[in-house]
Amino acid sequence: MPRPAEFSFRTRKNYLAQLAQEELDILVIGGGITGAGIVRDAALRGFKVALVERRDFAIGTSSRSSKLIHGGLRYLQQGDVGLVMEAANERRVLRQLAPHLARPIKMIVPVHSRTGYATIRAGLWTFDRMARVEKDERKEMLDGPETLKLEPLLKPQGIYGSGVYYECLTDDARLVIANIKSAAALGAITVNYANVTSFLSDAGRLTAAVVKDTVSGAAFPVRAKLFINAAGPWVDAVRLLQGEGETPKLHLAKGIHLIVRHDRLPLTHTVVMTTSDKRSIFAIPRGEVVYLGTTDTDYKGPFDDPMVEEEEARYLIETANRYFAVDPLTFADIVGAWAGLRPLLHEEGKKTSEISRKDEIMVGSMGLISIAGGKLTTYRKMAERIVGMAALQLAEQGVTMPLQPKGKSEAATLVGGDTGDDVEQFAADLKERWPRVAAEVVERLVATYGSDAERLIEDIAADPELGERCSPELPVTRAEVEFAVREEMAMTLEDFLERRSRLLLWDPNNGITVAPAAAKLMKTMLGWEERRVELELARYRRHVDDTKAFLNGGIDALPKKVAHAG
Numbered sequence: 290m291p292r293p294a295e296f297s298f299r300t301r302k303n304y305l306a307q308l309a310q311e312e313l314d315i316l317v318i319g320g321g322i323t324g325a326g327i328v329r330d331a332a333l334r335g336f337k338v339a340l341v342e343r344r345d346f347a348i349g350t351s352s353r354s355s356k357l358i359h360g361g362l363r364y365l366q367q368g369d370v371g372l373v374m375e376a377a378n379e380r381r382v383l384r385q386l387a388p389h390l391a392r393p394i395k396m397i398v399p400v401h402s403r404t405g406y407a408t409i410r411a412g413l414w415t416f417d418r419m420a421r422v423e424k425d426e427r428k429e430m431l432d433g434p435e436t437l438k439l440e441p442l443l444k445p446q447g448i449y450g451s452g453v454y455y456e457c458l459t460d461d462a463r464l465v466i467a468n469i470k471s472a473a474a475l476g477a478i479t480v481n482y483a484n485v486t487s488f489l490s491d492a493g494r495l496t497a498a499v500v501k502d503t504v505s506g507a508a509f510p511v512r513a514k515l516f517i518n519a520a521g522p523w524v525d526a527v528r529l530l531q532g533e534g535e536t537p538k539l540h541l542a543k544g545i546h547l548i549v550r551h552d553r554l555p556l557t558h559t560v561v562m563t564t565s566d567k568r569s570i571f572a573i574p575r576g577e578v579v580y581l582g583t584t585d586t587d588y589k590g591p592f593d594d595p596m597v598e599e600e601e602a603r604y605l606i607e608t609a610n611r612y613f614a615v616d617p618l619t620f621a622d623i624v625g626a627w628a629g630l631r632p633l634l635h636e637e638g639k640k641t642s643e644i645s646r647k648d649e650i651m652v653g654s655m656g657l658i659s660i661a662g663g664k665l666t667t668y669r670k671m672a673e674r675i676v677g678m679a680a681l682q683l684a685e686q687g688v689t690m691p692l693q694p695k696g697k698s699e700a701a702t703l704v705g706g707d708t709g710d711d712v713e714q715f716a717a718d719l720k721e722r723w724p725r726v727a728a729e730v731v732e733r734l735v736a737t738y739g740s741d742a743e744r745l746i747e748d749i750a751a752d753p754e755l756g757e758r759c760s761p762e763l764p765v766t767r768a769e770v771e772f773a774v775r776e777e778m779a780m781t782l783e784d785f786l787e788r789r790s791r792l793l794l795w796d797p798n799n800g801i802t803v804a805p806a807a808a809k810l811m812k813t814m815l816g817w818e819e820r821r822v823e824l825e826l827a828r829y830r831r832h833v834d835d836t837k838a839f840l841n842g843g844i845d846a847l848p849k850k851v852a853h854a855g
């Protein structure tokens with residue numbers, strides 16, 4: 290997959306100038322996974338398409354998920370066969386399009402009774418057949434001692450056995466960026482920090498969206514034949530911009546995750562745990578850390594940067610403490626946390642956990658196409674359906690697709706996706722070819738940027754200054770910061786540390802030790818004044834503190850019950 294030659298603040302400026310002048314076929318509103326999938330699909334079909342994101346790409350729900358590409362096992366429990374097959378197929382496709390963003394991991398489901406064992410065995414057997422799981426990834430059933438051998442950290446008391454199956458681990462924000470960059474490489478315009486504040490219409494049809502560039506403060510109309518609202522939790526807010534006659538449709542459900550150091554909970558595999566109220570939650574090891582999640586509760590608070598509550602954290606910690614043979618975890622062990630909002634469609638009389646996770650398309654009276662619900666896992670298929678529908682509407686307006694599309698959505702690899710199936714082998718080959726670049730730097734770059742790592746490594750080998758570390762204890766190099774600014778449109782320190790490098794989550798110090806060097810480099814590249822550097826650093830520190838504000842509630846407060854919906 291070709292990359293855009295540059296995808297930076299300069300590109301952004303040019304894109305904004307283009308947006309002010311040209312009429313588009315489609316304007317996509319929202320730069321989460323839904324919008325990113327749509328803009329890529331539309332660009333592949335040859336449409337003149339743009340995407341605008343109010344803050345940074347992936348800043349909403351799409352950087353706050355459990356980061357699993359589900360094969361669809363959980364939909365089997367809900368009896369939704371169609372969704373099982375779709376999720377399983379999408380998982381296969383994504384493993385081809387971006388192998389580094391869909392890495393298979395073993396999931397262990399410990400059970401404590403013969404009945405539990407039989408239920409899991411039947412469920413996994415059905416799933417293997419229904420989802421056409423490859424032979425070497427089919428379920429395994431283990432007895433008690435085998436289970437403890439596979440995951441020695443489990444408490445041995447009462448373990449009857451376990452079921453083992455596979456899911457894929459992704460990085461949600463990186464998946465968004467990969468789709469955005471792929472779309473840009475195909476000619477789409479994709480801009481962050483560009484907020485749709487209102488619509489213009491003529492004769493009952495939308496003709497333009499007023500977009501505010503929140504960096505310069507300038508606002509201007511962007512004309513398009515069709516508008517697609519992929520604003521996640523903000524879908525209703527954007528729908529209501531059309532004016533009278535629209536009613537809110539969303540039901541937001543909050544989910545949180547906690548991060549602890551891996552040496553505090555040294556798991557070798559992902560464990561599926563059952564909570565006191567019979568929900569399944571995960572403990573997922575990832576490099577230096579393990580994360581626990583998630584919860585599923587009604588949400589009514591502010592949509593930007595939802596906060597983790599103390600009771601929610603306690604609920605997860607208590608469940609983990611029932612499963613693992615380590616000194617009980619306390620709030621003092623939590624090094625990070627995140628909270629996200631599921632944009633589900635309200636279903637009368639249904640509790641949060643009963644609401645379908647299926648996507649739904651709504652068409653407004655003035656033609657605005659809105660999409661809500663859905664999953665990270667099925668984003669590509671969802672995009673295909675929406676752009677298919679958009680294509681029909683555009684055809685009615687006389688816009689036809691070129692005979693020769695630029696590629697097929699299920700076959701065109703994503704930017705960074707050219708590692709081949711075996712990502713570890715790809716990294717091993719690079720290590721052999723570039724022995725002067727530290728092995729841990731190569732590993733980090735491949736895990737984060739896939740095949741794009743190759744060029745970063747070549748750059749480091751050619752210019753050792755680029756290989757300088759931003760912090761002595763981490764394999765994060767100068768090259769990575771420069772890459773984020775030059776080729777991933779990082780505009781703030783938080784963009785780099787949270788959504789490009791993911792250090793906020795996967796570094797137990799939340800990227801704090803990297804921040805000063807990264808800010809200094811960004812200053813040179815983005816032309817910041819010294820004051821801006823101080824501001825960015827202070828903002829980032831405050832942001833890190835905010836993600837863990839619930840810890841100030843005190844470790845010893847009495848447990849309260851979390852009101853889970855089911």
Ligand code: FAD
Nearest residue numbers: 319321322323343349350351355357485521544629665666
């Ligand atoms: P978002 O990512 O929120 O994107 C919407 C974007 O629109 C935002 O970035 C916002 O800033 C922007 N926007 C809003 N208003 C405007 C405006 N006026 N102008 C311009 N831009 C605007 N799915 C899975 O498949 N696997 C999982 O493991 C998984 N785990 C999850 C765990 C949790 C706790 C949660 C909450 C969800 C999980 N999901 C999972 C679901 C998945 O994360 C979501 O379905 C998906 O991320 C939604 O993406 P989105 O693009 O629709 O919304």
